Amino acid sequence: MRSFRSEDKLSRNQEMLSTDLDQETVLMNIEAGAYYGLEGPAQSIWEKLESPLTFSGLVDELVKEYQVTPEACAADLQGFLARMEEEGLLHVE
Amino acid sequence: MSFHGYWAYGLRIHAELECPELPALQDESAEPDVTIHLLPAADHIPELTVSRRFHVQPGLFQLRVPETALYCVEDGKRIFITPFSGASMDKVRLFLLGSTLGALLYQRGLFPLHGSAVETPWGAMVFVGAQGVGKSTLAAEFHRKGYRLLSDDVCAVESTPDGLQVLPALSHIRLCPDAYDRLGTPQNARFDVDKFLFPMGDGYCPDPLPLCAIHILGNHEGEVPEYHNLRGMDRVVYLLGNLYRRRYLQGQDTQGALMRMAGEIAEKCTIATVSRRRDPESIHKLVEFLELEWAERFVATPLKEMV
Numbered sequence: 007m008r009s010f011r012s013e014d015k016l017s018r019n020q021e022m023l024s025t026d027l028d029q030e031t032v033l034m035n036i037e038a039g040a041y042y043g044l045e046g047p048a049q050s051i052w053e054k055l056e057s058p059l060t061f062s063g064l065v066d067e068l069v070k071e072y073q074v075t076p077e078a079c080a081a082d083l084q085g086f087l088a089r090m091e092e093e094g095l096l097h098v099e
Numbered sequence: 100m101s102f103h104g105y106w107a108y109g110l111r112i113h114a115e116l117e118c119p120e121l122p123a124l125q126d127e128s129a130e131p132d133v134t135i136h137l138l139p140a141a142d143h144i145p146e147l148t149v150s151r152r153f154h155v156q157p158g159l160f161q162l163r164v165p166e167t168a169l170y171c172v173e174d175g176k177r178i179f180i181t182p183f184s185g186a187s188m189d190k191v192r193l194f195l196l197g198s199t200l201g202a203l204l205y206q207r208g209l210f211p212l213h214g215s216a217v218e219t220p221w222g223a224m225v226f227v228g229a230q231g232v233g234k235s236t237l238a239a240e241f242h243r244k245g246y247r248l249l250s251d252d253v254c255a256v257e258s259t260p261d262g263l264q265v266l267p268a269l270s271h272i273r274l275c276p277d278a279y280d281r282l283g284t285p286q287n288a289r290f291d292v293d294k295f296l297f298p299m300g301d302g303y304c305p306d307p308l309p310l311c312a313i314h315i316l317g318n319h320e321g322e323v324p325e326y327h328n329l330r331g332m333d334r335v336v337y338l339l340g341n342l343y344r345r346r347y348l349q350g351q352d353t354q355g356a357l358m359r360m361a362g363e364i365a366e367k368c369t370i371a372t373v374s375r376r377r378d379p380e381s382i383h384k385l386v387e388f389l390e391l392e393w394a395e396r397f398v399a400t401p402l403k404e405m406v
Contacts, residue, residue, distance in 0.1 A: 023358035025358050025361055025363075026359075027332060027334070027335060027365050028331075030332060032336075032362065034335075036349045041332060041336050043331065
């Protein structure tokens with residue numbers, strides 16, 4: 007299982023095409039012909055990763071916005087970011 | 100240099116070859132938006148790449164059609180055609196008016212949908228769907244009933260300060276032979292490469308119209324047609340899935356803008372699936388069905404007064 011460390015530098019894949027639709031952000035991976043719909047926290051994470059952030063920096067940003075402890079937030083992020091990376095939506099340095 | 104003047108997709112076009120399928124330009128003195136150049140025929144034209152017939156990069160598109168021609172489109176403004184020696188000019192024109200103008204639309208940031216468009220009191224109604232699903236047949240039926248068509252095969256959507264507009268293009272309908280037979284073999288039709296081609300005449304709408312709805316045409320088993328509004332991101336997926344020559348999108352410098360436009364179209368207009376039983380005899384019933392659905396769903400807006 008992929009595990010992110012707090013100093014990992016995260017950024018979104020700028021090659022993705024994106025559009026806003028109602029409350030949703032829709033992404034298209036033009037190479038693969040795959041689509042993703044992001045809502046709520048997922049959408050907010052995508053927006054924050056427009057410029058690179060460390061894993062812990064992202065947690066800090068999210069706890070300001072959502073009623074969540076840093077520990078719970080970090081735990082939820084692990085799974086979500088791993089999926090993003092798997093789908094090619096995320097760069098990790 | 101002598102040229103033929105045409106007016107399609109809201110663009111003034113000056114072409115060195117004759118394209119009877121394109122509506123004529125009324126005023127040939129104004130500067131053209133697009134020029135089409137016919138270069139001398141060549142015996143040999145090198146392949147573009149090993150795997151693909153076409154090449155896309157920002158501001159440049161190339162298409163090589165074996166035994167026909169090489170087409171280059173630059174900056175959404177200039178088209179150069181190098182025919183193969185001995186190529187059929189009907190075929191050269193076919194790939195110019197289809198794929199090549201399609202690539203020009205991408206370069207200009209116009210959203211090219213693969214489908215037909217009909218003028219109605221509610222605005223332009225667009226029909227897209229898989230090849231062979233009956234888009235042109237339905238368009239021909241609307242035409243037969245007295246509706247004007249903006250296009251039978253490709254329609255471009257433009258985002259303007261006044262909203263989304265559908266730009267009319269070819270003033271001919273291309274029909275497969277069985278649809279042609281069903282329409283009672285229109286007399287002024289001629290066979291062109293693989294389909295029957297006939298002019299829309301007065302049934303062509305030369306003016307851009309506000310986009311009302313996009314319909315994805317499909318088949319089902321039931322007796323009664325069904326109209327179903329799409330919601331959520333499906334709308335964007337279907338819009339992009341019905342782009343004309345959608346493989347031309349990747350690599351264009353307009354790709355991001357066109358993706359955002361898909362969101363704008365999805366938000367501002369209706370995107371619906373229309374399914375009906377595949378039965379050539381019932382095409383007129385489908386038109387009546389759609390007329391009733393539209394009257395219930397949309398508010399008719401008075402068409403702009405003719406100047």
